[in-house]
Amino acid sequence: MSFGLIKAKVLKARERLPYFYRGLGLVWNVARPWTIAWLVLLILQGLLPAATVYLTKLLVDSVVDAVSGRPARVLWFVLMLAAVMVLIEIVRASINWVRAVQGELLQDHVVGLIHEKSVAVDLAFYELPDYYDHLHRARAESMSRPIAVLENFGSLLQNSITLVAMGAILIPLGPWLAFVLLLSTLPALYIVLRFAFIHYDLRQRMTPIERKTWYYDWLLTGADSAAEIRLFDLGRFFQRAYQGFRNKLRTERLRLVFRQNVAELLASGFALAVTGLALGWMAWRASKGLITLGELALIYVAFNQGQRLMRTLLENVGQLYANGLFLTNLFEFLDLRPMVQVADSKNELIGCDVGIEFQNVSFRYPNSQIKTLDDFSIQIPAGKIAAIVGPNGAGKSTLVKLLCRFYDPDHGKITIDGLDLKTVSTSNLHRQLTALFQQPFHYNTTVKENVAYGDLQHQPNDREIEEAIHAAGATDSLARLPEGLATLLGKSFEMGTELSVGEWQRIALARAFLRKAPIILLDEPTSALDPWAESDWLERFRLLASSRTAVIITHRLTTAMHADVIYVMRDGRVVESGSHETLIKIAGLYAESWKHQSVPQETR
DSSP states (O other): OOHHHHHHHHHHHHHTHHHHHHHHHHHHHHSHHHHHHHHHHHHHHHHHHHHHHHHHHHHHHHHHHHHTTSOOOHHHHHHHHHHHHHHHHHHHHHHHHHHHHHHHHHHHHHHHHHHHHHHHSOGGGGGOHHHHHHHHHHHHHHTTHHHHHHHHHHHHHHHHHHHHHHHHHHGGGOHHHHHHHHHHHHHHHHHHHHHHHHHHHHHHHHHHHHHHHHHHHHHHHOSTTHHHHHHTTOHHHHHHHHHHHHHHHHHHHHHHHHHHHHHHHHHHHHHHHHHHHHHHHHHHHHHTTSSOHHHHHHHHHHHHHHHHHHHHHHHHHHHHHHHHHHHHHHHHHHTOOOSSOOOOSOBOOOSOSSEEEEEEEEEOOTTOOSOSEEEEEEEEETTOEEEEEOSTTSSHHHHHHHHTTSSOOSEEEEEETTEEGGGBOHHHHHHTEEEEOSSOOOOSSBHHHHHHGGGGGGOOOHHHHHHHHHHTTOHHHHHHSTTGGGOBBSSSSSSOBOOOHHHHHHHHHHHHHHSOOSEEEEESTTTTSOHHHHHHHHHHHHHHTTTSEEEEEOSOHHHHTTSSEEEEEETTEEEEEEOHHHHHHHTSHHHHHHHTSOOGGGGO
16 A cells, blocks of 8 residues: 555544544433443453453462462462452443443434434435435444444553553563564554555445345335235346345455455464564573563563553554544434525515415426426415316426425525515424325324324314314225224234225325415325215315415316316426316317316216
């Protein structure tokens, strides 16, 4: 490895030092009393081995004195040595307990930080593969790296104390012994630091492949893909794909482990050679009577343990360095900043009295070169129902995401009652909205909880939840459930009740209707409803939306025809607008689509 490359890696390591300090800061802030107790125990554990070595020397000299007929306190030193050994075990057990408590507290705290950041980042992050790489590494490291840093630092502190104590014992017998001890471990230091960086670099490069193995594992074991895998006989294909990526990971990791083991074997050989020469020299001196047998035993035990401690110390440094590198994955994720900035102004939305307006809005999704909206402009009067229709890819669902301010437009602005959404806080904006998204989530909880999630801040009672269920047209479905509102939905955790696609959609509608927001955003609310259920729901929806502003994204013109105003989109722009009757008379895109749909209402 060239000097320039070593220098570059040292500089990179220095850049990551703040992450290391932040990792230790996490430990201190989360488990301060336990960390203080841990440090005290570590200092004690670091001193006790040196005490054992010194007592061994006194015991050997005492035995020699007893054999020579001189006064000796052999039993006294035996008892003292036994007491120190018992104390070592007590301290070791205490450290294990304290470290377990620290580990549990720290893991819960770090996972909480990851959850908090995952909820806070923009929806745009979920469009970026790099975000998933960051999230994958952060989640993988959160369970082990902070604890590993804690253990490495503890071992480093303990072994340093023991090594200093051993050095204090060795130096009076020969200062050069301490130098030889250091010399024998220098190759190991180089190898530990070099391979720590190589392991980190490999992990960074292999993250996309590792995520692909997780993805294929999820495909092969998850419920969402189970039906298609069986029908289209995809099992073996996905297994081969999984094994292909696993082979790449396994080959790279085993190659690295082999190289590291060879390098460590060479370093150990050098250390053994140096140790053998030093001990041979001391044995010769003992044979000449230049040192006592107790001193020889002391040198042997101290040098042997000192070298072991030195190697362990270097391993601790290397592991600490490696885990510090991996901590960057966690903190880089936690340092992600939203692109949608929270407004500093004191503007506040209170209802929707004037209406919603898109003014020359252009927008493209992250990493996309295609404009989803292009100079898009519409006005939706307050208290009216507006339907947005158009072919797939026209940009209809994007309107809901922009109104919720999951994204900001690239150009133009969106206003409610004349206030630019960028000038109000997202929390204030969201309280004015309720929404059904195109792919509503299925929560594996009770019916009551599924609906209550729509307005937890309000703490809805059973009557309000039942009213929302009725508004969504789900009363009959609820009546068939074995335990009513207390029925567990989904089968992820227990044997709950699985609903049809349409029934799940009605539960999601009820969740949206529970929040009494002045603006209602519905993306394909009737896509899973049959024509009879659609007609029934539409009649009740007009009553529900009375005096509120509603935006309905739909492919069904039988749904759109009930709106006060219909906007027809194509290629990110409005190409037609008006009531159902007006658009039929225009004989444009809407009228053409109407002819191709089955519309029994047309004959009424």
